[in-house]
Amino acid sequence: MAFMGLSISSPSYLLFGMVVLWLLSSPAFSADPDPLQDFCVADLNAPISVNGFPCKPITNVTSDDFFFDGFIKAGNTTNTFGVNLTAGNVLAFPGLNTLGISMNRVDFAPGGLNPPHSHPRASESGVVIEGKLLVGFVTTGNVFFSKVLTAGQMFVIPNGLVHFQLNVGKGKALAFTAFNSQLPGAVVLPSTLFASSPSIPDEVLTKGFQIDDDVVKSIRSKFGF
Ligand code: GLV
Ligand code: MN
Numbered sequence: 001m002a003f004m005g006l007s008i009s010s011p012s013y014l015l016f017g018m019v020v021l022w023l024l025s026s027p028a029f030s031a032d033p034d035p036l037q038d039f040c041v042a043d044l045n046a047p048i049s050v051n052g053f054p055c056k057p058i059t060n061v062t063s064d065d066f067f068f069d070g071f072i073k074a075g076n077t078t079n080t081f082g083v084n085l086t087a088g089n090v091l092a093f094p095g096l097n098t099l100g101i102s103m104n105r106v107d108f109a110p111g112g113l114n115p116p117h118s119h120p121r122a123s124e125s126g127v128v129i130e131g132k133l134l135v136g137f138v139t140t141g142n143v144f145f146s147k148v149l150t151a152g153q154m155f156v157i158p159n160g161l162v163h164f165q166l167n168v169g170k171g172k173a174l175a176f177t178a179f180n181s182q183l184p185g186a187v188v189l190p191s192t193l194f195a196s197s198p199s200i201p202d203e204v205l206t207k208g209f210q211i212d213d214d215v216v217k218s219i220r221s222k223f224g225f
Contacts (some may be wrong), residue, residue, distance in 0.1 A: 001063065005205070010030035011036070015199060017187045030121055030182035031104055031121065031181050032098075032100030032121070032180065033044050033077075033098075033100070034201060035081070035098040035099060036098075038067075039061070039097075039098070040052075040054075040098040040187060041061050041065040041066075041095050042054075042055070042056070042088050042090055042095075042097035044090060044094055047191055051140065052182070052203050053097050055097070055098075058079075058093070060069070062114050065094065066095045066164050067094045067095075067151050068088055068093065068095070068126065069084060070086055070088055070093070070105075071088060071105040072102075073150055073173070074107045075106075077107050077109035077172070080222070081111030081112060081113050081114070081115055081145040082109035082110070082111055082113065082119065082153070082167070083106065083107065083109070083115075084106070085104050085106050085114070086105040086107075087102070088102055088104060088105070089184070090102065090182040090183050091183065094183045096137070096160075097182060098182070099179060100180055100182060101178065101179065101180060101181070101182065102175045102182050102183065103175070103176060103178045105174070106126075106165065106176070107173075108131065108165070108167035108172060108173040108174070108175075109167070110170065110172060111166075111168075112172075112173070113167070114165040114166075115164060115188055115190050116162050116163070116188075116190070117158050117163070117187055117188040117189060118161060118186070118187050118189075119157075119179065119181070119185055119186055120160060120184075120185045121181040121183065121185050122159060122179035122181035122184035122185075123156065123158055123159040123177055123178065123179070124157040124163070124177050124184070125155065125157075125158060125178050126154065126155050126156075126157075126175050126176065127152070127154045127176055128153050128173065128175045129151060129174040129175060129176060130151055130171075130172070130173055131151070131169040131173025131174060132149070132165060132168050132173060133165045133167060133168065134146060134165070134166040134168045135147060135148075135149055135155045135165050136163060137157050137164075138162050138163075139158075139165035139210065150169075179207070182218035188225070190198035193205065194219045194223055194225070195223035195225050197222065199220070201224065203224060
């Protein structure tokens with residue numbers, strides 16, 4: 001049998017098949033790995049560190065390990081961006097350990113912005129519970145996708161892409177987001193670039209953004225740097 005001029009037994013065809021199989025099985029193309037047991041409640045105080053957290057001894061596991069009440073209260077949105085993220089990741093909810101999922105509660109003051117950021121280890125989906133949010137993300141090809149959503153509407157942000165949510169309604173807003181990682185991580189562009197420790201050299205920022213030194217200083221000062 002031949003495909004695009006290649007015989008199925010030709011070395012090129014076999015090599016192509018091996019590359020496809022390798023790509024499909026490579027962890028780089030999936031989110032958190034699948035668990036190898038029913039659960040593994042994180043022992044956040046374990047003295048050793050692994051890719052995730054070691055499990056608590058099963059005899060110490062209780063019902064409470066599988067429930068989380070951290071989303072009951074609205075977060076305090078009195079801050080620069082008018083937003084508060086309450087993370088329901090493995091650090092707050094150890095029962096998530098090895099399960100490859102987590103959630104956030106996101107509260108917005110009127111006009112509040114969850115600033116442009118990305119999650120290095122997860123795709124994100126979200127649902128608006130209250131208010132009106134402009135949700136947007138930019139692809140690696142610089143294409144901007146966005147939509148204004150109201151209660152009950154859902155969105156998805158593909159893995160690693162820069163995205164934001166802006167409260168464009170009259171009152172406060174609330175959304176819940178979900179991730180295919182127990183610890184998705186967040187690279188928040190304003191603070192990553194202008195409030196790192198130690199600071200990124202000024203020249204990188206002035207050249208990178210084509211701005212003057214005083215603009216860099218002014219942005220840094222807004223973050224207390
Ligand atoms: C929203 O973008 C979130 O990361 O929870
Ligand atoms: Mn996000």
